[in-house]
Amino acid sequence: MKKILLLMFVMWSVTTVYAQSVPVKEISVTCQDMLQQVLTRVKEEKDISKLYDQVNTLKRLSAMYPGEWLPDYYIAYFDLKLVLSKAGAKPEDLVQEAADKLTALKANGSADMSEVYTLEAYYYYAMISLNPAVNGQKYYREVIGGYEKAIRLNQHNPRPQLQLAIFQNRMAAFTKAADNGFCDKLQQVEKTFHDFKPATAVSPDWGLPELLYVKENSCH
Numbered sequence: 001m002k003k004i005l006l007l008m009f010v011m012w013s014v015t016t017v018y019a020q021s022v023p024v025k026e027i028s029v030t031c032q033d034m035l036q037q038v039l040t041r042v043k044e045e046k047d048i049s050k051l052y053d054q055v056n057t058l059k060r061l062s063a064m065y066p067g068e069w070l071p072d073y074y075i076a077y078f079d080l081k082l083v084l085s086k087a088g089a090k091p092e093d094l095v096q097e098a099a100d101k102l103t104a105l106k107a108n109g110s111a112d113m114s115e116v117y118t119l120e121a122y123y124y125y126a127m128i129s130l131n132p133a134v135n136g137q138k139y140y141r142e143v144i145g146g147y148e149k150a151i152r153l154n155q156h157n158p159r160p161q162l163q164l165a166i167f168q169n170r171m172a173a174f175t176k177a178a179d180n181g182f183c184d185k186l187q188q189v190e191k192t193f194h195d196f197k198p199a200t201a202v203s204p205d206w207g208l209p210e211l212l213y214v215k216e217n218s219c220h
Contacts, residue, residue: 031065035202038074049087051078069111070202076101076119077206083126091130098123114154115204121146122163143167158192159207165189166214183219186211 038054038061045051055078062071076098083091083098102123105116124142128135144167150160165185172180193208 031061031068031071032200032202034061035070035074039202042078048081048085051082051087054078067108067110069105069108072101072104072108073111073115073119073204076105076123077204080119080122080126084129095123095126095130098126112154112199112203114150114157114160117146117150117153118157118160118163118204121150121160125163125167140167140171156192156196158189158196159204161189161192162186162207162211166210169218183215186215186219190215 035058038057042051042054045054055075058071058075058078062068062075065071079094079098079101083094102116102120105111105119106113121143124139124146127139128143144164147160147164147167150157151164165182168180169182171177172182190208190211193211196205198205
């Protein structure tokens, strides 16, 4: 019995010492490596409903590395993609989780706030998609305001520029307004995408395929 207790103590000690001795930089690199694996699987996945599996992996990453902002960012982003694609079984739960992660991201001093406010505007856009008749009038200012704030924080970030252009174009179509120079804006934002350099291999880098798809179907 004593030998078993001694062995348990040694194993506990080794595990504890290792956890305490891992440098912060090494933790960050390990988190990025694991995050890269998740993002690679997302790119390879054809069924968007499978994002649930990756969100669950990201939740474990978020618990392991509470100081890292990117796991929470991608949880919220993939939740909103599931809502907007109508692939989410319980969209109310997904938007609530996204809202909780946005609150955490705003309190995280290491987060890129231009990306966070882009995601917040995207959240309100997803809210509108759940009930356009009620939430459109309720949240459209938050969508526009969020993207504009993200652009003020980083004028080189192409994502808020693209999403703002798409949202304003849809509003113009809804109100039957005159041409708002949408295709010219897409042309400018495409150049911004090509000039943009993500901070790391796992930093937000989405949007260009959506721009090319919209451009192909809207501009001739």
